[in-house]
Amino acid sequence: MSEAAPGHAEVVRIVAPNPGPMTLEGTNTYLFGADPCTVIDPGSADPGHLGAIRAAAAERGGIGLVLLTHSHADHTEGAEELGAEVVLPGGGETQAGLRVLPTPGHAADHVCFLSDSGVCFAGDLVLGLGSTIVPPGGGSLAAYMDSLALLQAQEIDLICPGHGPWITDPEAKLAEYVEHREMREGKLLAALDGGERSRAALLAEAWSEIPIELLPMAAMAMEAHLEKLEGEGRLPEGLRE
Known part of the structure; x- marks a missing residue:
């Protein structure tokens, strides 16, 4: 089932059926914009989840692009199944109207996406509940702290985390982290x-x-x-x- 973001009708969330200690209730997949829409972090390759993404995207003019915040499997597994170009940007550019912020720390290739309306798709840099893992073999706490500081310097109205509920007070959540x-x-x-x-x-x-x-x-x-x-x-x- 899809859910519109609070105060931002241009964003819809669909939760993948891959719950666990590190994924909480599941990976959050987001649809952004319309005619066509952009899918961010497709999550699992579960047929029901992919079907829900396709159905929600059909109401928004189809899928024009699939963007990934990082390469961990719980965010990427279903990407190739959606039949659109899949991109994991390097940071510094703009993709589908979203500014790409390089935010390594949780993963070396991690990025966040920021819209003109102040919506930040944060991947696993920030979670809706609890703290995120900085794993060995690609993670770096020093880089992670720099990435949090980068987000703190942005004008953000809503954080869409990779797992957990919407973050409607980004300033407080980032300070807490x-x-x-x-x-x-x-x-x-x-x-x-x-x-x-x-x-x-x-x-x-x-x-x-x-x-x-x-x-x-x-x-x-x-x-x-x-x-x-x-x-x-x-x-x-x-x-x-």
Whole structure:
């Protein structure tokens, strides 16, 4: 089922049936504009989901272009099935009336799309609920923080996240994201300054409130912070498992 964006009739959302701990209720697929429309992040190749995209697009003059925010499979799997040109831009250009912002961090090839009306299609840079993962092998927390700062410098009225609900107060959400990462870094630095060098001890101290089932994702987040500190020359020697 499609849902129009609050205050922006030019945007429709369809949620892919791929729920999970990292995708929340599923990947958000967006349709932007009309005659023809642009599909952003088609999500899964589930036949029902693809059918819903085609049906919603038919009401908007068909599909002219498929845009991807990044190359992770939960955003791209159904792209080639839609029968239109698929583009993952490099950033700095305009595609289908959308300005392409290079926003690496969650993925090295991550971009966001910004419309003239202030709608930002943020992919996995910002989620509607919780915080996003900065994974090893392509992720970079230093780049991620720069990307959040880039979004903070834009005039944004609505964020359409890759997962989770619409973000109707972009300024507050972006500030929350920055403060969350700074808080974690502060806790990690405090543990390191206190002499902790074991990864297990650092995780237990800096992520002490995390439920046990989320500890694997917390450990991934910690590695991203440690990599950032090392790159900045602020990581003490002697780190161990």
